[in-house]
Amino acid sequence: MTTASDLRSGKTHRDENFPVASWIIHPRHRALIMAFYNFVRTADDIADHATLPATEKLRYLDLLEAELLGNGDTQKEAVTLRRAFAERGLPPRHAVEMLVAFRMDVTKLRYENWDDVVDYCRYSAMPVGRFMLDVHGESTATWAASDALCAGLQINNHLQDCGKDYRNLNRVYLPRDALAASGATVEMLAEAKSSPQLLACLQGLAVRTASLLDESRALAGDVKDFRLGLEISVIQAFADKIVNMLKVRDPLSERVHLSPVELLLQSLGGMAGETARRATGRRPLSKTAAGA
Template sequence: MTSANDLRSGKTHRDENFPVASWIIHPRHRGLILAFYNFVRTADDIADHASLDGAAKLSYLDLLEAELLGQGDSQPEAVNLRRALAERAMPPRHALDVLTAFRMDVTKLRYENWDEVIHYCRYSAMPVGRFMLDVHGESTSTWAASDALCAALQINNHLQDCGKDYRDLNRVYLPRDTLEAAGADVEALGQTRSSPALLQCLHALAARNEGLLAQSISLGAEVKDLRLGLEISVIQAFADKIVRLLKLRDPLSERVHLKPIELLAQSAGGIASELARRMIGRRPLSNPAPRA
């Protein structure tokens, strides 16, 4: 059997739409976070692999799970994460949850409604935030705001990549009922430009996702670790900027990803606002006014 590592797409933590174990995070946490990322990235690449059939994908995902739980040492990503977690006496539950999402990616190609999408996010995205909070010793009371932020990041990604997901994987995360309400059909995702009906659907979903980001704005204030609070503020700034692009643009024909200079500007703004908030000792009450 080919090693799961050989099935990697080549994407690394530097290619994500959000910072992963950036310089903001304390160095003592970066090794564990990167081990978690590499495990998740490997599983994600398996689920999205162009030449593997469904049975093979599920077999590899099962192998990663087995070795994460100590049943073998042939898959470096699973072994490295298992050992890194053991050093902190942390359970593998968040990594196991993410594997549930990748199995869904193999077996479920369509979503009926918003609740089904959120259920997917419960396994694909929310465990990542919960893992980060656990690494920093934060209270589980922070999970609600974290879940909202992570789900919003995932849905931003679904909207950004909706055309690619359909063309390459025949996978559609846009809820069927929202498409239907707008008078759009799935096949429109295969075009180079959105139809008016599809664009209406995409903008409606972006507006709904902005509501999730309003629920997550308190997270930076809820965590005790300063560095983590700064990282969260940067991620929130990225997500806020992207959702504003998605409310106005067509992801099939226009840029809805941030350029390096925009990433830098959003990072600086997020850090500055969180530092100012902590100096004043004030909790944010609502989503801040949009930045240009």
């Protein structure tokens, strides 16, 4: 019998735009984080599968959820995560919420406005941050800043991959109203280079995403766990660098992903900044406040 594992794309945690269970995180958390990642990666690959019919995608996603909740033992990623949650006494709610987004990927190809996209991020991205905070025993008071960071990361990814998503999946996360306001059309995403209208739309969305990321700037300092604070500072640095690229580059024709050198530099800078901030007791400033 074909299982969800057989439908994996081959993409691993090393291929993501952000660190997953990196060496920064305490070793006691890594097995659970990797179990969560593998479950989510499997579900994501099912939703994006090039040839699997939509009905079969939804069936596999339902099966993953059922086995995550204890009904069966045939899907290893679900069973592994279920057992990892049980060992730590954590509920499966964040993984279950992410399945909502993957079902949306199967059934919803267009988004009307910014709020519609952020609502998608509520299920596709925000549960990841909330899961990480729960794993580390952090307060739910940190969720708002975490939600902003996760949504910013997700929308960065939407902008980076907008051409590929349209060509390969006929999926467009760019809001219809933003495209219309710039005089752009969905069909422009099929071109090798953005038209002036599409580029104006993409860069305008990048500016809006940068404002969203500004709302998350206090998160690294608000968490109690020092290692988690370092990890968040690195992820924030990655997100800031990428959104700054997206403000001035064309994702259809120019590089908008971080090179290995840029990844290293942003990692070192993020960790050094957070270490210094904690040592001196300074609060992180938003870019708006810093420039005031």
